[in-house]
Amino acid sequence: MSEGLPARSSSGLNHGPMESLRVLGWKLREAMRSAWNRYDRTPLYCKALAGESDYNICVNSDMTVSCNCQDFDGTGRIGDLRSQTLGEIFSGETVRVFQKSLASREFPTSVCATCPELAPIPAGDLARGPVLGRVPSRGIMVENTALCNLKCGLCRRKELLALRRQPSLSLEDIEQVSRMLAEYGIKQVSYFNLGEPFLSADILAEVRLLRRHNPGIRIITSTNGLLLDNEEKIEAALLMDHVYFSIDGVSQDTLARYQVGGDFDRQYRNMKTLVEQRSARTAQALTTHLTLIEWKYVFFSWNDHLDHMKQALQLAHGSGVDRLTFHPGSVTEKADLSKRSLADPFFQSAGARLLDGGMSIDLTAYSSADVQLESL
Ligand code: SF4
Ligand code: SF4
Known part of the structure; x- marks a missing residue:
């Protein structure tokens, strides 16, 4: 449900032509990037991977972690909380390779070219080489489910669900994530990504878990609102900020x-x-x-x-x-x-x-x- 943040696209469920358009868009962006690179060689870095953002780094519904909120093809996967801690992910090889690629103006994911987290390395820091990874203590996204009750145009559900090991986080997963947020002192959680958060029958228990381990954390959600129609869901929504x-x-x-x-x-x-x-x-x-x-x-x-x-x-x-x-x-x-x-x-x-x-x-x-x- 991260539609509009940035917004998604038009209606239609035919993923064939959509996919072709997406690939065409990707090729066009790549061509423009190569052309631009001939003139501009300023090294780049990713603000989200450097811990400077409160959005985009996302714990997905299967406990993998992606660097951005539009990772429909998995190219933005930077780790897996089933086998790594958040600290290990951000000091790990994938994040290091991503930042090194960006410093050479190579894009490691299909989203980088249009991502607001992309920035030039400040002139004073250029001598230090690629920017290091850092845990996103300002904020993180948590996708409690990758399922949705609607079928908006470019929400590529089929592709996404083929990628996720499980469609929704379990309460045990959310307990683990809640403890992790507390351990790293993360200040904000955007409790949504590529699904409808209120589709979960356990949404109240989920938000209570987040709050129990993180009483002062700022919780944000985004919903189409269609399922926010009973006492429990209203209670869950009103526990958020x-x-x-x-x-x-x-x-x-x-x-x-x-x-x-x-x-x-x-x-x-x-x-x-x-x-x-x-x-x-x-x-x-x-x-x-x-x-x-x-x-x-x-x-x-x-x-x-x-x-x-x-x-x-x-x-x-x-x-x-x-x-x-x-x-x-x-x-x-x-x-x-x-x-x-x-x-x-x-x-x-x-x-x-x-x-x-x-x-x-x-x-x-x-x-x-x-x-x-x-x-x-
Ligand atoms: S299909 Fe669901 S998750 Fe995707 S934009 Fe629409 S409401 Fe949001
Ligand atoms: S898509 Fe690229 S710029 Fe955006 S968060 Fe991921 S690595 Fe960073």
Whole structure:
């Protein structure tokens, strides 16, 4: 469910042509990289492998570890927690080879070319050679499941499940991961990756385990919201610090073109209910913990009309969520790409600010119950 962070792509389940397009994209990027390399030889390094990132390094559903959140083909695998500690992975051969390749401007994975973790080695550090690996103490991702209830376009489930030894982490695995987070003093866990976290029937037990071993850790999740519809799941969500709801439309038609199998009314209702439950618990002084609830809206050519954006803002306000963030979707078909840029006047009028690659509107800043749509 890391869709939109960065966002994924358009609808369609036909992986054959999709795969060809992906390979074509990879070849194109490689050709561009080689051309660019003839002129620029600045050594590179990976910020995630150097422990400078709070995202991307991911414990997968089978306890392997990948360097990025889009590792559908396994080229980003850097280790395995079944046979190694996290410390051993980051001081190990694979991480060393990855950093050495990047220093020579060779890309060790199919994702590096477009990865935000790629950076030039600072001039003052060049004499030290390739950058060393370091445990990501700022934050890590944990994929409790690689299964999903939806079938969004470029989520390559078949390829992914053929790669994973098991589709979901067991409670024993999560206990091990929770202890590991505590041992390395990891400050943040993004509890999602390439599946739907609330598909797990044990989600409440999982989050309680994380919290028991790491009372102060920041827990973030991202969900399509469709299954967040019972007491246990609501309880699990409200034990976390930040819940993103991926709802990519304002009606069934606008949503289901990308989120194949989605149900706009249910997803929206579940998001609204979570806000109500949060308010009820705070009012009854059952908790002082406040979970940030955010609607993440990935826009394409079919759900980016000004009326859609205004309606999303109105619905977001009506649901009581804290934030609404619009992210441009990445697509395989040029026609599916939105022409709306992040500098669009709509975002400025709505008081949006740039956040994590999207335009984010802080709804707590609206004092009136009515969003002044006419002025937008
Ligand atoms: S198929 Fe599931 S995991 Fe993939 S983008 Fe859609 S909701 Fe997220
Ligand atoms: S894809 Fe490349 S740049 Fe991105 S995290 Fe992995 S090694 Fe680093």
